[in-house]
Amino acid sequence: MKNINDMIMVVILLSVLLSLASSRLITLIKIMAVQGFLVSLLPLLLEHHSSMGSGGLIFFQVMILTKGILIPVLLYVALKRIAIQREIEPIIGYHASLFAGLIIILLSVFITDRLHLAVPSGQELILTTAITTMSAGFFLMMGRKKAITQVIGYLMLENGIFLIGTALIKHFHTVYMVEFGLLLDLLVGVMVMGIILHNINHAFDDIDTDLLNRLKD
Amino acid sequence: MFWGIAPSVKARLNTAIVLEIGLPVLADNKKNDNQEPMNIFLLALAMILVGGALPLLTYRWFMLTKCLSVGVTTIGCITGFYSIFSANADPASLAWSWPWLHVFTLAFTFDSLSFFFLLPIFLICPLAAIYSCFYFERAENSLRTAISYFFTNILIVSMALVTAAANMPTFALVWEIMSISSYFLVMYDYEKTTTRAAGYLYFLFAQAGALLIFASFGVIFSHSGSFDFAQAATIPESVKLMVFLLAFLGFGSKAGIFPLHIWLPHAHPAAPSHISAIMSGVMIKMGIYGILRFYFVLGATDIRLGQTVLVFGIISGLLGVLYALGKHNIKRLLAYHSVENIGIILMGAGLGMIGVAQGDAVMAGFGFAGCLLHVLNHSIFKSLLFLGAGAVIRRTGTSHVDQLGGLMKRMPVTGKTFLVGSVSISGLPPFNGFVSEFLVYFAAFQGLQYSQSTLLLTMIAIISLAVIGGLASFCFTKVVGIVFLGEPRTENARRATEGGWAMTVPMVLLAGACLVIGIFPASFIKLAFAGLADITLLGQVNTVLVATIGAHLALGSRLFLAIIFFVVLCRKLLYRGKEITEGPTWGCGFTRPTARIQYTGTSYARSVVDFFRPFVLIRETEVRLQKIFPKRTAYTSRVDDIAEAAMIYGVAFPLLAVLRKLRWIQHGNVQLYIGYIIVAILVLLLVLFI
Structure with a gap:
């Protein structure tokens, strides 16, 4: 069991690094689908969650469906609708981003050590x-210009928060309040960004968030 | 068939509802058998809420919406009245509480003071609602009208609950609902820039005031450790002064105390007239209620509290009426008169507080009774005046007094009721303003027996009361003279006609109330004293004295009324059989008189306004006659409020100048905004971990 968990986590870390280094939007969306799927799969495989009731199982299935399929599909549709041809023009380059990703991993190990949180063993x-996923999400949001990449960064940030929730919870619980709130948050975020994307595209024929500068007073 | 099933379904529904929201629990279990007044009161509130919510569903049928909403609201208010009177003997029986979110308890209790403040709510609001039938006449604004009804009724309910809130979270909740619903009411004509600005100003002042009130709650809580108002008296004496001043400023911004009154003259012209009537007549009195309630709850007997309140009252009264003189917009002028009357009310309260501090039961009793009675009276005559002003504005399309004139002949009911309101607000017999102002005078004269600061303050209070009364009468001779007498100055004023019964009936009723209180003052003075019955801080006032004063006032008022009738009768008799010819007003033997030779509001008030120059900023622009062939001349003048000017040039502009320098923070770059968030998180983490 433990090996599978570790493997999943390694894949998540890899997906984070890959997302930092990839330049194609379609690849990014695919990575997010995989990441979302793995992140929602993880709690099911943890030992102390083995006594989960049917409500919890259904909840995590919904989670997998939303994170692994619904949101990526929405993003994909948005991508097709706005028909962007160009690749990302990053503020921070891909190699630099990849390097930053490695530093982020090191930093998160350090922070985890320093935090002394009461995390269940294993x-x-x-x-x-x-923490890596969260920080990388932030990094993606800061380092890229396209609105759709911002959404993806936001998704990654939420994945990270979800993982923290999973890590800190010691015992099985019946009310998935926090997780559910996150899910709702995500969906709303994607919807809003979809609308904004559409509107930026409509108004400026491009989806660079730089164009939003013109909206300030 | 249907009726056969109904009871069981109803019973099940009832249990379901009870299970859902939790049955309101009586605060005092011993009185469990006497739930009836509470149920009736809650029923009244529920009806008012329904009356507000129904229009949202039926707004497509405009007339139906209006009739339904007004009808249900009126019946709800009458039910509320009934519940007050049925519970009058034992106000404590009318109490209930809900546990809320497992953290707070929403508790409501009543005492005589709450009952007294419920009177204007249930009296003025239905009349204003009936009047709204006339005021909202455009069917194309149907949805907006429905929304206005909705918020009006929420405002009524929240005001009724403000008077009953028994602990701080409850009070904060209903207070905020009151402020916000009234904000939406002010924003009725939201397309106009001035309305939006006025609404924003009101919102600013309401929220700043609420902030101060909550700050005082916080101070109380930090010392007493309880959210209950009943525990507030246990906090140390030294803290009470600060708590009271915080609350006084907070409630003052709602009540419109100078210099926190700035929103009033902007919000009232912007709002529909019956909303102005509710806001000025009833809602700002909630500020007064808060001040009184806080004073009684704190049980502070420091004389400085009374002195502060009295001084603020004097300033508000004097400057309020002074600025009213200088204003040309009829509703703005009335708004300044609200400031003036709030000043008189506060003077009564301040004198009462000084009386408490001196241990003088008569001064305290009469001060507070005058304060309470003036609250009731002002709510009556001020809403009457606002309704009248609304009728004038609706019928002529202008609110500028210098463009009106001669309306007494064209709108006789409005004119006469407005005159009644004017005489009342000027504090002249035989109307109600005289009665309450007399009580305040009486309390002030009691203060003359003390020495030093009390003597000085009460003398100033007496003089300023007299000055306020004089200036108010002067101001209303101006309004009535310019608007209702003389000749119409514009074509719109010439074509004005009286509105329907929905407009005249509320005004006639209110004018009747003014006269009734004026002629039968004894029972109303007793009512005001009854409003103070549950206040333990006050000593017992000799009932014989109260009755004597009531009787003397009644005699005076009736005598005055008799003299008026006698003079009218004499005139009728003496002129009988003589030939009476009627010419144009201000004809004065001119061959071609024009309406423009009449006095204007500005010219009439100028001499008095000039006298008080340091306190009023008069700005004039004038093009005089020059050379042999002069150009067209022009003259404009405006009177500015020093508090407003100080607020604009002393607070708003410097603040803007500082904030403008921080504009670079908003650069529009999304990526950097996210950077801000990260920096904020890092700083917080550092603060937490180091």
Whole structure:
């Protein structure tokens, strides 16, 4: 069991690095689908979650469906609708981003050590992964210009928060309030960004967030 | 068939509802058998809410919406009245509480003071609602009208609950609902820039005031450790002064105390007239209620509290009426008169507080009774005046007094009721303003027996009351003279006609109330004292004295009325059989008189306004006659409020100048905004971990 968990976490970390280094939007969306799927799969495989009730199972299935399929499909549709041809013009280059990703992993290991959080045994790595995912999400949001990449960064950030929630929870619980809130948050975020994307595209014939500068007072 | 099933379904529904929201629990279990007044009161509130919500569903049928909403609201208010009177003997029986979010308890209790403040709510609001039938006449604004009804009724309910809130979270909740719903009411004509600006100003002042009130709650809580108002008296004496001043400023911004009154003259012209009537007549009194309630709850007997309140009252009264003189917009002028009357009310309260501090039961009793009675009276005559002003504005399309004139002949009911309101607000017998102002005078004269600061302050109070009364009468001779007498100055004023019964009936009723209180003052003075019955801070006032004063006032008022009738009768008799010819007003033997030779509001008030120059900023632009062939001349003048000017040039502009320098923070770059978030998180983490 533990090996599978570790493998999943490694894949999540890899997906983070890959997303930092990839220049094609379609690839990014695919990576997000895989990441979302793995992130929502992880709690099911944890040992102390084994006594999960049917409600919890259904909840995580919904989670997998939303994160792994619904949101990526929405993003894909948005991508097709706005028909962007150009690749990302990053503020921070891909190689630099990849390097920054490695530094982020190191930093998160360091932070996990320093935080001294009461994490159940065997879950220390989840916290590292979570902080890495969060920071990388932030990094993606800051380092890219396209609105759709911002959404993807935001998704990654939420994945990280979700992982932190999973890591810190010691016992099985019946009310998935926080997780559900996150999910809702995500969907709304994607919807809003979809609308904004559409509107930026409509108004400026491009989806660079730089164009939003013109909206300030 | 249907009726056969209904009871069981109803019973099940009832249990379901009870299970859902939790049955309101009586605060005092011993009185469990006497739930009836509470149920009736809650029923009244529920009806008012329904009356507000129905228009949202039926707004497509305009007339139906109006009739339904007004009808249900009126019945709800009458039910509320009934519940007050049925519970009058034992106000404590009318109490309930809900546990809310497992953290707070929403508790409501009543005492005589709450009952007294419920009177204007249930009296003025239905009349204003009936009047709204006349005021909202455009069917194409149907949805907006429905929304206005909705917020009006929320405002009524929240005001009724403000008077009953028994602990701080409850009070904060209903207070905010009151402020916000009234904000939406002010924004009725939201397309106009001035309305939006006025609404924003009001919102600013309402929220700043609420902030101060919550700050005072916080100070109380930090010392007493309880959200209950009943525990507030246990905090140390030294803290009470600060708590009271915070609350006084907070409530003052709602009540319109100078210099926190700035929103009033902007919000009232912007709002529909019956909303102005509710806001000025009833809502700003909630500020007064808050001040009184806080004073009684704190049980502070420091004389400085009374002195502060009295001084603020004097300033508000004097400057309010002074600025009213200088204003040409009829509703703005009335708004300044609200400031003036709030000043008189505060003077009564301040004198009462000084009386409490001196241990003088008569001064305290009469001060507070005058304050309370003036609250009731002002709510009556001020809403009457606002309704009248609304009728004038609706019928002529202008609110500038210098463009009106001669309306007494064209709108006789409006004119006469407005005159009644004017005489009342000027504090002249035989109307109600005289009665309450007399009580304040009486309290002030009690203060003359003390020495030093009390003597000085009460003397100033008496003089300023007299000055306020004089200036108010002067101001209303101006309004009535310019608007209702003389000749119409514009074509719109010439074509004005009286509105329907929905407009005249509320005004006639209110004018009747003014006269009734004026002629039968004894029972209303007793009512005001009854409003103070549950206040333990006050000593017992000799009932014989109260009755004597009531009787003397009644005699005076009736005598005055008799003299008026006698003079009218004499005139009728003496002129009988003589030939009476009627010429144009201000004809004065000119061959071709024009309406423009009449006095204007500015010229009439000028001499008095000039006298008070340091306190009023008069700005004039004038093009005089020059050379042999002069150009067209022009003259404009405006009177500015020093508080407003100080607020604009002393607070707003410097603040803007500082904030403008921080504009670079908003650069529009999304990536850097995210950077801000990260920096904020890092700083917080550092603060937490180091």
